[in-house]
Amino acid sequence: MKLRLSPPVFRGGLHDARTATSIGRWLAPAFAVCFVTGLVSHVMQHPPGWLADAIPSRPSWGYRLTQGLHVASGIAAIPLLLAKLWAVYPRLFEWPPLRSVRHALERLSVAVLVAGSVFELATGLLNTAQWYPWPFSFVPVHYAVAWLVVGTLVLHITVKAPQIEAHWTRRSPGTLALPAQDVPDRRSLLAAVGAAVGAVTLTTVGQSFTPLKDFVLFAPRHPDKGPQALPVNRTAAAAGVGRIAAEEYRLTVAGPRPYTLTLAELRDLPQYEVELPIACVEGWSKSAHWTGVRVVDLLERAQAPARARVRVVSLQLRGGYRVSEMGHRHARDPLTLLALRLNGEELDPDHGYPVRLIAPDRPGVLQTKWVGRLEVLA
Numbered sequence: 001m002k003l004r005l006s007p008p009v010f011r012g013g014l015h016d017a018r019t020a021t022s023i024g025r026w027l028a029p030a031f032a033v034c035f036v037t038g039l040v041s042h043v044m045q046h047p048p049g050w051l052a053d054a055i056p057s058r059p060s061w062g063y064r065l066t067q068g069l070h071v072a073s074g075i076a077a078i079p080l081l082l083a084k085l086w087a088v089y090p091r092l093f094e095w096p097p098l099r100s101v102r103h104a105l106e107r108l109s110v111a112v113l114v115a116g117s118v119f120e121l122a123t124g125l126l127n128t129a130q131w132y133p134w135p136f137s138f139v140p141v142h143y144a145v146a147w148l149v150v151g152t153l154v155l156h157i158t159v160k161a162p163q164i165e166a167h168w169t170r171r172s173p174g175t176l177a178l179p180a181q182d183v184p185d186r187r188s189l190l191a192a193v194g195a196a197v198g199a200v201t202l203t204t205v206g207q208s209f210t211p212l213k214d215f216v217l218f219a220p221r222h223p224d225k226g227p228q229a230l231p232v233n234r235t236a237a238a239a240g241v242g243r244i245a246a247e248e249y250r251l252t253v254a255g256p257r258p259y260t261l262t263l264a265e266l267r268d269l270p271q272y273e274v275e276l277p278i279a280c281v282e283g284w285s286k287s288a289h290w291t292g293v294r295v296v297d298l299l300e301r302a303q304a305p306a307r308a309r310v311r312v313v314s315l316q317l318r319g320g321y322r323v324s325e326m327g328h329r330h331a332r333d334p335l336t337l338l339a340l341r342l343n344g345e346e347l348d349p350d351h352g353y354p355v356r357l358i359a360p361d362r363p364g365v366l367q368t369k370w371v372g373r374l375e376v377l378a
């Protein structure tokens with residue numbers, strides 16, 4: 001008897017180019033939004049030298065919007081990607097697996113695209129939960145793989161352009177044959193995918209889009225939960241910052257004319273109130289009222305040059321977020337404060353007591369807490 005391995009046969013009418021195209025029409029824009037907003041986030045956190053001074057400090061809600069979109073489009077892409085993979089998976093069993101060099105290259109690029117996409121959405125989702133079950137550093141790897149995904153995606157769309165065009169609408173001219181038509185099953189499938197996208201979006205987007213905060217079920221942070229009605233990403237205890245005694249606190253401003261201020265002296269300086277959001281890179285954001293001293297006033301007093309960059313150093317001794325830098329646009333923006341008060345009260349220790357930076361259009365991770373030192377950079 002001769003044993004023959006034959007590839008499985010798929011008869012379901014939904015594993016076709018029309019379904020793949022219909023889902024792709026949503027998946028591609030989700031990926032595009034996610035990629036562009038991710039680039040924005042990357043540049044704001046790690047500006048290349050030539051761009052550092054061009055990064056704008058307005059609109060004050062800019063980063064809140066782009067990062068909210070980044071996380072929302074990434075979450076929406078998860079059900080879309082799953083549906084797309086389900087629609088096309090029979091192709092895994094294509095026979096013969098490799099027909100030509102061109103075919104082999106195309107399959108390789110699709111393999112990279114699929115693996116990269118799954119990797120980006122999975123690591124991004126786990127990052128929103130601050131869960132890092134992997135041995136590498138999240139930011140550089142998530143960033144590098146994004147380029148791999150975008151490169152292979154552009155290639156994929158280019159290679160598939162004729163099919164995409166033929167199946168773009170329900171009945172494209174010239175493709176009146178059955179597979180291009182919308183069958184009831186396909187409409188149900190697409191409706192279910194749309195409902196899944198709506199459900200995951202509605203139950204998470206309130207973490208940054210506060211009008212929908214009452215629907216937040218699955219987001220790791222709720223905008224109302226935290227001391228002084230503001231979430232906390234890293235508490236004082238987690239950052240290893242002990243109780244800071246008001247009498248012992250000093251702010252050092254290192255510049256052409258350096259000086260040191262006590263907390264009482266800081267409180268005696270002109271105070272300003274601003275309304276600005278904390279927009280965490282992990283997806284949650286929340287607006288709050290901050291009161292404190294303008295950084296530009298402190299810089300003038302130190303006779304800092306107008307275009308100087310500024311380094312903000314925390315009293316926190318260890319950890320990646322203890323230091324941040326800002327260009328002159330942020331440093332000189334009248335909304336940029338060393339805040340002493342939040343929503344009418346002295347800062348909670350978890351929000352950076354006694355002094356924290358708050359600046360417009362800035363990733364949360366750069367809004368340094370427990371500030372002890374400002375350095376004017378040459």
Ligand SMILES: Nc1nc2c(c(=O)[nH]1)N[C@H]1C(S)=C(S)[C@@H](COP(=O)(O)O)O[C@H]1N2
Pocket residue numbers: 230231232233234239278279280281314316319321322323350351352364365366367368369370
């Ligand atoms: N010194 C210091 N500042 C910090 C952090 C930190 O770990 N250490 N975390 C940052 C992050 S990631 C965010 S989102 C904001 C959150 O501020 P909040 O806890 O007051 O809401 O603080 C930022 N400032």
Ligand SMILES: [Mo]
Pocket residue numbers: 233279280281282364365
């Ligand atoms: Mo953050």
